[in-house]
Amino acid sequence: MGEENVKKKNALVPEPALRRMPCYLAYLKLEHRKGSQYVSSTLIARDNGVDPTQVTKDLSYTGISGKTRVGYEVEPLIDALEDFLGFRVMDEAYLFGAGSLGTALLHDHGLVQYGLKIVGAFDVNPLVIGHSIGGISIAHIDEFVKNKDHGIKIGILTTPVANAREVANMMVANGIKAIWNFTPVRITSPEGVVVQNTSLYAHLAVMFNRLNAAGSDDSVAPAKK
Amino acid sequence: MGEENVKKKNALVPEPALRRMPCYLAYLKLEHRKGSQYVSSTLIARDNGVDPTQVTKDLSYTGISGKTRVGYEVEPLIDALEDFLGFRVMDEAYLFGAGSLGTALLHDHGLVQYGLKIVGAFDVNPLVIGHSIGGISIAHIDEFVKNKDHGIKIGILTTPVANAREVANMMVANGIKAIWNFTPVRITSPEGVVVQNTSLYAHLAVMFNRLNAAGSDDSVAPAKK
């Protein structure tokens, strides 16, 4: 108990804050294109429907500070956000499962602008192996296991539900450090492996629920703002 | 129907709980296929890396209750979850913005299994209008405005950032009640319109952050200033 400068709880940036940051970034880029040089937290808050103090708290994580009575300088803030979010360094990733959703992601070239480049894709289905989707050719997953020395740290998981856990284990066993999980299966992450769950169906469930709640109840309170 | 739980005013189901439910559902379907007839919350919790009491709390929202010392009956629980999440009724949706991400979603046929069917797509780019992607032909967005009497309540927003707000407004003005927003732009929802934000980049930001934190920690203080 003697160590008093042991970092408490790791001081992780709150996930909700991290999720809001790309939204600020998109907004700032639009403002920048419009010619704005300074933007205040008040303005950011109003245009994005969040609390002004939350904006300053969120932005303070990037290390940038604003000027009293002026706001934030747009360009440095954009740079700081992109740096902080890791959008400026290009990370390479492998995709596992070239089914419907995997194919969809291979078609999407938007991720490259945010620092993620898919450089390989794997599957077990003979019907897709050998084909090229979005410029990436699909290989058998054994090829991934054979190649021990790839420096790829990020794996995108888009297999069917039944294989998700098995493939995730294989990814980890072969050096993957971060799993971007698009399946509804909850991956119990081993050692120091990061798992980011992004099941579209989870979001769909929330949307359906809110839609039904709004439709069936006329005394609904509007999102307590 | 809602007479007995009138005590709490709105009693909205917490979003984190809703997001976990599809995960339980996927798990239960796998267990069902394996032949399990009963599954306990303890087991669900262990296999999915969550707290057992959280499982029972989450599942209680569906109205199903488990049997002491036995657990939950798998089949009725699957039914209840699918019903509760709105996965059993097929909702139809329009897609706005057939760019990279929009095209990707049109290629994905997985959504149909979860109750969402894309039945139309709109854009403004002459290069894509008239083409068919994933069985859906792309029309000019004016066609959407002309057709006042479509019964479509759900709109998927996949336009470029610059047009997101404008298109969202147009959607709402023409009867869309729920916007599934894939852009990083925060849509300030009007009256009783539901907005579900699903920016992939937000998730990417969280993953990058956690990955970097995991790689650089141990001895180094988090450079958060």
Next chain:
DNA sequence: TGATATTAAGGAATTGTTTCTTTAATCAAA
């Protein structure tokens, strides 16, 4: 048949996040 262990469920305490409040800074205008 009775004891034991396992489970669901409800309420309390804890934790984390958001919102509110206060303070200090500084630009603009008089």
Next chain:
DNA sequence: TTTGATTAAAGAAACAATTCCTTAATATCA
């Protein structure tokens, strides 16, 4: 230069969500 208004930032309070704790029920085993 002085005054007033607006802003960022830091701390306090409120809120929501998770985890912990207790209770009641019951299938299994002795």
